[in-house]
C-alpha cells in the first residue's frame with residue numbers, strides 16, 4: 093500500500109516529467125537527504141538541474157519562485173516546516189497573489205508553496221503549528237490540503253498546473269497514512285460523493301439521513317472518521333463527513349447540501365479555532381438560507397503548542413474532545 | 424529627461440489642485456539615471472521598478488497617455504486602473520510598492536531567463552532607504568551563489584522619505600555588495616552621458632559574464648518624497664539644483680533645439696492628460712471572481 097508521502101513524491105515526479113518548466117526550490121532538498129520530510133527524495137537524482145537546494149531564506153525563495161513563474165516557469169517551493177510561513181507572508185500577500193489581477197491579467201504567477209503543518213509529534217511551539225488560516229481569505233491565493241479520500245498525487249499535480257499561486261498544506265502525520273479504499277476497512281459502510289474535479293470536496297455518509305455534518309480537512313479527517321464510527325456504535329448517531337481539499341476560496345455547496353438534511357454542524361481543524369476556518373464556515377451557514385442549524389467548532393486551544401505530550405494533547409483537538417462536541421451538539 | 428520632468432510636474436500640479444487622489448513619487452532630479460542606463464539595455468531586457476517608477480517607465484519608452492490614465496484610475500490605464508501610480512506593467516517592465524520585496528522577484532526573473540537561455544538581463548531598482556530591508560541581502564546571496572544575471576541599481580538620493588542616509592544606512596553601500604562577492608560600479612555624477620558610460624560597464628559585465636552586479640548612482644530628488652512631505656533645508660535643495668541633469672545636458676543643445684523639445688513635450692503631455700481625462704472609470708462589470 094502506498095503512503096500519502098509516496099503519492100506526493102509521485103505527483104511531483106510526474107509533474108516534473110510532464111513539464112520541463114517545473115522546478116523545485118527549498119532547503120536541504122538534495123539526495124541522499126531528499127528534504128526534511130522526504131517528499132522530494134529521489135527527485136534531485138532524476139532531475140538534477142531542476143531541483144534547487146537553497147540557503148535558509150524562506151522569503152527570498154518564494155520571491156525568486158514568483159519571479160521565475162512570471163517569466164514562464166512553474167516553480168514548486170518547499171517550506172521546511174509550516175511554522176516558517178510567517179517569513180513568506182509579504183511575498184505571498186503583497187507580491188505573488190497580487191500581480192495577475194493588479195496587472196490586469198497580463199501576467200500569471202503559477203507557483204506552489206508546499207509545507208508540512210501540524211503537531212502531535214512533540215516538536216514544540218515553533219515546529220507544530222497549523223498556520224494555514226493565515227492564508228485563508230487572501231484574494232488570489234488558493235489553499236489546498238490533501239487527504240486520504242482523494243488522490244494526493246493528482247491534487248498536487250493539479251496545483252502545479254494551476255496558473256495562480258497555491259499554498260499546499262501537508263499535515264506531518266498524513267505522510268504515513270494510506271489512501272482509503274471506499275467500501276473497505278474503516279469506511280466499510282460509507283458512501284462517498286465527490287463534488288468538483290480539480291480540487292474536490294468529498295461527502296462521506298453512513299446513512300442517507302445524516303444527523304450531523306462534520307466539516308474537516310487534511311489529517312484531521314483521520315481523527316474524525318474514527319470518531320464517526322465510535323458515535324455510530326455507541327449512540328447510533330449517523331454522521332456525514334465533509335472533507336475539503338480546497339480551504340480557500342470557500343465552496344459552501346457540498347456542506348450546505350449535507351446540512352439541509354442534518355441541521356447540525358461540527359467543524360474540526362487543528363489550528364486555533366478562534367477566528368479560524370470553522371468560524372468562517374459558521375458565519376456562512378448563519379448567512380445562508382438554512383434555518384435552525386446548531387453549530388460547534390473544534391480546534392486548538394489558544395496557547396502556543398507545548399512541547400510536552402500531556403500539554404500538547406490538551407491543546408490540540410483530540411478524539412475525545414471531538415466526540416464530546418458531537419454529543420453536546422446532539423443533546 | 425524633459426518628458427519625465429514635465430510629466431511629473433504636471434502630475435504634482437494635478438494633485439495639488441485636487442484633481443487627482445492617491446499618491447505619487449516624482450522622479451524630478453533623478454531623470455538622468457533611468458535615461459542613462461536604459462540607453463545601454465537591449466529592447467527585451469527586464470526592468471523591475473519601485474514606487475518611484477514613472478520616470479523609469481517613461482525612459483523605458485512607455486506611453487505617457489497610458490500612465491496618465493492609470494494614475495487617474497481610468498479603465499484605459501496601463502493596468503485598467505487596478506495598480507495606479509506604483510503598480511504598473513508594460514511588456515517587460517514591472518513595478519510594485521513594497522520596499523525591497525521586488526528584489527528577489529527580479530532575481531527569480533533573471534534566473535528564469537538564464538534557464539531558458541534568452542540572454543536577457545534583469546535590472547531592479549532600490550533606493551538608499553530600501554537597503555534596510557533584509558530580503559535584499561537574501562537576494563544578493565542567491566544572485567552571487569547561482570550566477571544570476573541581475574543588475575541591482577541603487578539610486579542613492581540620500582533620503583528615505585524624511586530619513587537622511589546618515590541615520591539609516593551603516594557602513595558604506597559598496598561594501599554591502601562586496602560582502603556577497605558582487606562586482607559594483609559607482610557613478611557620482613548627474614550627467615546622463617557619464618551615467619550612461621558607467622552603466623554600460625555594469626550592464627555589459629552582467630550580460631557577458633552572466634553574473635550579478637551592483638550599480639550605485641549618487642543622485643538627488645528635487646521634489647518632495649511624495650507630496651508635501653519635504654523637510655530638507657531649502658539651501659541644500661538649491662545647491663543640488665546646480666547639478667540638475669537637465670541643465671547639464673541642456674547646455675549641450677542649441678537654444679532652438681531646447682525650445683523645440685519643450686514645445687513638443689508640452690503638446691505630448693497636454694494630449695496625454697486631456698485624452699485620459701475623457702476616458703471612463705472601470706465599473707462593477709470588471710469584477711468577476713479572482714479565482715474560480
Ligand SMILES: Cc1ncc(C[n+]2csc(CCOP(=O)(O)OP(=O)(O)O)c2C)c(N)n1
Nearest residue numbers: 475520521522550551552553580582583584
Ligand atoms: C516595506 C515598505 N515600508 C515602507 C514603505 C513606505 N515608503 C515608501 S517609499 C519610502 C522611502 C524609500 O526610500 P528609498 O529607498 O531611499 O527610495 P526613494 O523614495 O528615496 O526613491 C518609504 C518608507 C513601503 N512602501 N514599503
Ligand SMILES: [Mg+2]
Nearest residue numbers: 550551582583
Ligand atoms: Mg532615497
